[in-house]
Amino acid sequence: MSEPTSxxxxxxxxxxxxxxxxxxxxxxxNELFGRxxxxxxxxxxxxxxxxxxVVVLHNGPLSPAQRNWVALLACARxxxxxxxxxxxxxxxxGLRTNVEWPRVVQPMGAKRPSFEAVQLHWxxxxxxxxxxxxxxxxxxxxxxxxxxxxxxxxxxxERRARAVILAVGQQRMTTARHVREALxxxxxxxxxxxxxxxxxxxxxxxxxxxxxEFDLLRARLxxxxxxxxxxxxxxxxxxxxxxxxxxxxxxxxxxxPHMQVVQWESDLARINEITxxxxxxxxxxxxxxRRMADRVGDQIVRALRRGxxxx
Numbered sequence: 001m002s003e004p005t006s007x008x009x010x011x012x013x014x015x016x017x018x019x020x021x022x023x024x025x026x027x028x029x030n031e032l033f034g035r036x037x038x039x040x041x042x043x044x045x046x047x048x049x050x051x052x053x054v055v056v057l058h059n060g061p062l063s064p065a066q067r068n069w070v071a072l073l074a075c076a077r078x079x080x081x082x083x084x085x086x087x088x089x090x091x092x093x094g095l096r097t098n099v100e101w102p103r104v105v106q107p108m109g110a111k112r113p114s115f116e117a118v119q120l121h122w123x124x125x126x127x128x129x130x131x132x133x134x135x136x137x138x139x140x141x142x143x144x145x146x147x148x149x150x151x152x153x154x155x156x157x158e159r160r161a162r163a164v165i166l167a168v169g170q171q172r173m174t175t176a177r178h179v180r181e182a183l184x185x186x187x188x189x190x191x192x193x194x195x196x197x198x199x200x201x202x203x204x205x206x207x208x209x210x211x212x213e214f215d216l217l218r219a220r221l222x223x224x225x226x227x228x229x230x231x232x233x234x235x236x237x238x239x240x241x242x243x244x245x246x247x248x249x250x251x252x253x254x255x256x257p258h259m260q261v262v263q264w265e266s267d268l269a270r271i272n273e274i275t276x277x278x279x280x281x282x283x284x285x286x287x288x289x290r291r292m293a294d295r296v297g298d299q300i301v302r303a304l305r306r307g308x309x310x311x
Contacts, residue, residue, distance in 0.1 A: 019136055022057040023069035029055045051115040071102040071118040072137050076110035080131050081139035082121060083149040087168065090135070090142055095160070095167055105140065105148070121148070125185055142168050143178040144186070150198075151189035161191040162198045162287060169202035176203035194291075201286055214242065214253070214289060221297045222311060223304065226251075243279060247307030250279040251300065253286055280307070 016028060026049075029038045038055060041047040048056040051074035056066060068081060068089065081089060082105035084097050101117045108124040130144040140148065146168040150161040168174050179199050183192070218226070230243040230250070243250040252271060275281050282303055284296050304311070 017057070020069050021063065021065045023062075023066045023073065024055050024057070025073045026053050026055055029057075051117075052113070054115075067117070068102045068137055071104050071115065074113050074115035075104050075118065075120070076106045076113070078126060079104050079106045079110070079138075080126060081105075081137055082123075083119075083140075083145055083152060084164075086139035086145040087142060087149065087173070089137065089139055090145075090173060092142070092168070092171060092173060095163060103149075103152075121152070129185060130182060141178070141182070142173040143175075143182040146174070146179060147183050147186055147189070147195060150191055150195050151186075153191065155190065158191065158194055158291065161194055165195055165198035166202060176200075197287070197290060217289065217293050217297060221301060223300065224309065224311065240274070240279075240281070244304060244307070244309075245279065247304045247309045248279045249300070249303045249307050250274070250281045252281055252283045253289060254283065 016024065017032070020028075024032070026038070033041075038047070041057075042049050042055065045059055048059050050056060050062065050070050054070050054073045056062065056070065062070060068085060072079060072081060080086070081102060083103040084092070084095065085103040101119050103119045103121065105121045105123050105126065107126055108122050110122065112120060125144075130140055132139060132141050139145070146164050150164045153161040153164070165179065168179070169176060176199050179202070180196075183189075183195060183199070189195075224244060224247075226242045226244050228242055230240045230245070240250045241253050254267070271281050271283060280303060282299055288296050
């Protein structure tokens with residue numbers, strides 16, 4: 001396969017060409033090079049017209065950045081990149097997706113473009129509160145992009161929806177406060193309750209799990225009343241979230257255990273030390289307590305029975 005050709009003159013260095021990776025709206029290309037020149041370059045095949053109203057200044061395959069620009073320029077004026085596409089423009093890593101085309105959010109009421117290689121959404125909230133005013137291509141801020149990506153996730157994929165919110169916190173792309181404020185502006189959406197729980201996890205770790213939630217699970221299973229925040233001396237002072245000392249069993253509930261790898265490793269080492277000299281410690285995520293209560297309950301019951309509980 002031959003190398004793509006480009007006839008961009010070396011004397012042309014307008015910032016828009018560099019900024020947009022050589023993908024221009026036709027009106028931009030006309031202003032820079034003249035309508036006649038643009039027509040000839042496209043007609044000769046040296047430049048490419050991948051969508052109506054869009055010109056790419058070469059004839060080879062589009063790069064990921066150019067695909068984003070083409071999708072955005074092909075859509076209505078005021079559109080922005082959204083969801084996982086916007087997040088990746090800001091350096092987001094991980095989170096596999098089946099989305100092959102860029103996600104673009106158009107102003108509410110805008111017509112669907114003829115260009116097909118785009119995942120389209122619509123929104124009435126495309127001002128500077130949710131759209132970054134400087135970064136290019138124009139896109140949602142990480143907090144709003146994460147909420148959208150979570151809400152666009154199918155109802156059968158709760159874990160993925162939660163992973164989006166946790167990941168932007170783990171990667172320090174935004175804060176729990178900004179995500180919460182963006183969610184308030186966005187209003188009702190799919191997975192909203194789960195998104196709220198995940199924001200709390202990012203913000204507060206174990207404090208994000210209200211005591212009543214665990215106690216409801218305990219009462220439903222008719223488990224004995226535990227001690228809470230029991231002090232344990234193991235190379236320093238630590239506190240166990242829940243302990244049944246009589247049955248040699250305790251529980252630790254983590255909000256986001258991987259938020260900081262160093263802290264996570266320290267927590268694991270601490271739990272190991274406690275288990276060596278004290279009770280057997282079961283470790284659960286707050287997500288598991290909320291969403292996988294049957295599994296959590298089964299493991300607690302079996303641990304208590306091993307410690308002599310006959311309930």
